[in-house]
Structures are given as C-alpha cells and as structure tokens.
Amino acid sequence: AGAGEARGSLTVRVPESLCAWRMGPVVAEFRRRFPHVALSLTACAHDGLEQDLRQGVTDLAFLMSDSVRAGDMIVEALGVERLALVAAPSHPLAGKKRLRPGDLRGQTLVLSRADCSYRRLFEGLLDERGVTRAAGVEFSSAAALKGAVMSGLGLTLLPELAVRADVGAGRLAVLRWDEREGGPLETAVLMLRHKDKW
Numbered sequence: 001a002g003a004g005e006a007r008g009s010l011t012v013r014v015p016e017s018l019c020a021w022r023m024g025p026v027v028a029e030f031r032r033r034f035p036h037v038a039l040s041l042t043a044c045a046h047d048g049l050e051q052d053l054r055q056g057v058t059d060l061a062f063l064m065s066d067s068v069r070a071g072d073m074i075v076e077a078l079g080v081e082r083l084a085l086v087a088a089p090s091h092p093l094a095g096k097k098r099l100r101p102g103d104l105r106g107q108t109l110v111l112s113r114a115d116c117s118y119r120r121l122f123e124g125l126l127d128e129r130g131v132t133r134a135a136g137v138e139f140s141s142a143a144a145l146k147g148a149v150m151s152g153l154g155l156t157l158l159p160e161l162a163v164r165a166d167v168g169a170g171r172l173a174v175l176r177w178d179e180r181e182g183g184p185l186e187t188a189v190l191m192l193r194h195k196d197k198w
Contacts, residue, residue: 005035014041015063018062053193053194060193062190064187065117066117073193076192078190081160081188083187085099085175087149107155108135109133109134109136110138111123111145112158117187122157146158150172
C-alpha cells in the first residue's frame with residue numbers, strides 16, 4: 001500500500017506438528033521484523049489447498065509431502081522431516097527388533113487428518129504390499145492422537161520432532177522400522193504460494 005512498513009494480513013496453512021514444533025521461532029522473528037502484519041495460522045489439510053491459494057483465501061502454505069502437481073504454484077523444498085512410527089511401550093510390536101510392513105497386518109493405525117500428505121504415502125505403501133489393517137481411528141489434533149496412542153489404542157506415524165520428548169520420557173516407544181523393506185520414513189517439507197500473488 002506504499003506505507004513505510006509492511007502492513008496487512010497473512011494467512012498461512014501449516015501442518016499442526018510443524019506449527020507446534022518448528023514454527024515458533026519463525027513466527028517470533030516474523031513478528032519482530034513485521035510488527036504491523038496480522039498473522040493467521042490454520043491447520044493444513046491438502047484438500048482444497050490449491051484452490052484456496054488461487055483464490056487468495058490462503059497466502060502461503062506448508063505441506064509435508066513428497067510432491068505437488070500444480071503448474072501455477074511456486075513450490076520450494078525446505079528440507080526433509082524424519083517420521084517415526086510409535087506406540088505405547090506396552091504394545092506387542094514395541095519390542096520387535098525389526099518391523100516390516102507385513103507386521104502391521106491387523107493393527108489399528110491412529111492417524112491425523114491435520115498433518116497433510118505423509119499419512120497418505122504411508123497408507124499407500126501398506127496398500128501396495130497388501131497389508132490390511134483394523135479399522136483406523138482419526139484425530140484432528142496431534143496432541144489428542146498422541147494421548148490415545150499412549151493409552152494403547154494403536155500405532156501412529158508422526159514427525160520425530162513431535163514425539164521426541166514423549167519417547168525420552170518413556171510415554172511412547174519408537175518401533176524399529178525396517179527401511180530395507182519399507183523404505184525410509186520421511187517426508188519433504190514444501191512451501192507453496194500462487195505464482196501471481198505476492
């Protein structure tokens with residue numbers, strides 16, 4: 001608007017786990033540099049994201065996904081986030097030396113809707129290998145999801161950073177995923193914006 005300082009608002013969609021464990025310092029620095037810009041951070045769901053970016057409902061988005069197919073988006077890879085398959089320490093698979101995709105047959109997966117695309121990639125990997133699971137349980141909050149898994153409800157897949165403190169405190173156990181058979185548990189972190197928006 002020609003003002004001496006940036007003003008206005010910025011709407012950002014970001015996966016809950018990235019928001020909770022990565023964005024704090026970023027938002028603090030942004031506020032220090034741009035104190036007159038109102039920030040709105042909302043949970044990221046992949047559905048409808050590209051349309052929201054095109055329409056200006058969302059200005060900027062972060063995704064945990066290996067790829068995005070949208071020719072009118074500027075997509076920047078920011079890095080790789082390691083994922084961890086975790087369960088309650090008392091879970092029968094927690095003591096297994098090497099966990100293969102087939103070991104998840106019949107298991108209950110407790111997954112997050114809010115953490116975007118890596119869930120789909122993991123379920124796709126299991127489907128490719130014909131691994132049928134018990135009916136899943138879905139949460140919109142990573143904190144609620146972790147609480148349910150700590151209570152023994154099932155297994156979950158979350159960024160390592162999101163479970164590090166709970167694993168260290170003995171509330172969750174990392175399952176030893178066999179990367180030779182199941183591939184690495186990781187996802188790219190992407191930043192998206194519409195090419196015609198500033």
